[in-house]
Ligand SMILES: *[C@@H]1O[C@H](CO)[C@@H](O)[C@H](O)[C@H]1NC(C)=O
């Protein structure tokens with residue numbers, strides 16, 4: 001393995017080790033004053049999603065803001081997913097800066113960044129539609145914007161799947177590939193959870 005890769009992998013590992021720690025620390029601080037009722041609400045709602053542990057991990061920090069509101073739960077899940085996608089994009093785009101990458105590797109990274117970019121675009125549109133849902137003056141307006149939010153979130157999910165396919169080639173360094181894939185898989189799981197919480201909110205309205 002080339003020296004550059006080793007250095008790159010070290011940097012990535014350090015970044016990767018530190019970011020969940022920071023998230024956990026924030027969660028502990030923000031979650032400590034949350035009511036049991038709010039935490040229970042998030043727990044039981046997360047149980048209905050496909051990735052309950054991921055759901056709980058990313059949302060419990062916001063228990064105070066969410067309380068027992070399905071609307072705030074769905075919105076927060078979507079907002080958290082959007083910022084996760086933004087940090088994934090930053091992470092993947094930084095990979096291109098390292099010397100010694102093969103042309104095909106650079107191409108795969110660029111393609112991936114473009115796909116994450118599309119994901120961010122779709123999630124941003126969904127966030128906007130959710131906001132319009134909140135301002136809806138009647139059931140028709142609500143249903144219209146809700147349906148748009150659902151469509152954009154599903155579209156974001158489809159995008160993330162194709163990004164990990166692009167990294168499946170044998171030419172990509174195994175550890176880089178795995179660290180990128182882990183983040184994309186995580187973003188995809190959060191998107192899937194956000195979609196099911198949005199659907200649950202839509203049904204309750
Ligand atoms: C989600 O993000 C949007 C746009 O930044 C913001 O207006 C909204 O208040 C946020 N919602 C929650 C529940 O944090």
Ligand SMILES: *[C@@H]1O[C@H](CO)[C@@H](O)[C@H](O)[C@H]1NC(C)=O
Pocket residue numbers: 113114117121
């Ligand atoms: C990402 O999207 C924005 C607008 O949606 C665009 O201006 C930018 O060039 C895109 N970047 C990449 C790397 O595709």
